[in-house]
Amino acid sequence: MRLLAVHVGRTGLLPWRGRPVPSAFVKSPVEGPVALGVEGLDGDEQGDRRHHGGPDKAVCVYPGEHYRHIEDRLGGPLGPAAFGENFTTAGLVDDEVTIGATYRIGTAVVQVSQPRRPCFKLTARHAMRPGAKRLPVDLQATGRTGFYRRVLAPGVVARGQSFHLLDAPGRGLTVAEVNRVMNVERDDLDGIRRLLAARADLPARWVETLTARLDGRYENDSARLAGG
Numbered sequence: 001m002r003l004l005a006v007h008v009g010r011t012g013l014l015p016w017r018g019r020p021v022p023s024a025f026v027k028s029p030v031e032g033p034v035a036l037g038v039e040g041l042d043g044d045e046q047g048d049r050r051h052h053g054g055p056d057k058a059v060c061v062y063p064g065e066h067y068r069h070i071e072d073r074l075g076g077p078l079g080p081a082a083f084g085e086n087f088t089t090a091g092l093v094d095d096e097v098t099i100g101a102t103y104r105i106g107t108a109v110v111q112v113s114q115p116r117r118p119c120f121k122l123t124a125r126h127a128m129r130p131g132a133k134r135l136p137v138d139l140q141a142t143g144r145t146g147f148y149r150r151v152l153a154p155g156v157v158a159r160g161q162s163f164h165l166l167d168a169p170g171r172g173l174t175v176a177e178v179n180r181v182m183n184v185e186r187d188d189l190d191g192i193r194r195l196l197a198a199r200a201d202l203p204a205r206w207v208e209t210l211t212a213r214l215d216g217r218y219e220n221d222s223a224r225l226a227g228g
Helices: 064-074 120-125 132-142 175-184 189-197 204-214 221-225
Strands: 002-008 012-016 019-023 034-037 059-063 087-090 102-105 108-115 147-153 155-157 163-167
Touching: 012 120, 019 120, 059 064, 064 087, 064 132, 108 155, 108 175, 120 132, 132 175, 175 189, 175 204, 189 204
Parallel strands: 059 087
Antiparallel strands: 002 087, 012 019, 034 155, 059 147, 102 108, 102 163, 108 147
């Protein structure tokens, strides 16, 4: 389990449907050590603090194993941080990584908090490529969303370092399974109950949404979960 690359980005303007949208989706590699705090990496920003950033989304992670599949789909190499991620990793894929698992990386301790919910900025970033329009939906449907981490102990990280598993909750809910129930098969009541049994590992807003679904009150799921 390795950290292949670290990326940060400042807020700029991303073209979307004929107008510029504030976004830090376009990120650049960091070659040396970088400080990681509870709000994220030093030098990284979010253009929309309502839907991105904060302690539960301090670090956006995307498995490097997914790159080839998406590159084949979009017709060629995508370059670094193609999914707007802070960490590109090896050995940490969605159907194996569990919610609530904690790792040491460098001198920091991080915890898997929730699946990423890809938004329109992914399409905007790759707008010139065929198939980009459906990319966010396709990533959710195939379980290649990536995920977020919160920072339990600030420290310093650098590319090339290894992740060391410190703890994994016995509930064993993978990122892919949580994504499936939350974003794909939303009427899976048994799946919802399994997620609610592990509510201690999930963000409070997700617990609220799952509870509403179980009670038949989930008309506004998209608004509640917008931006992931």
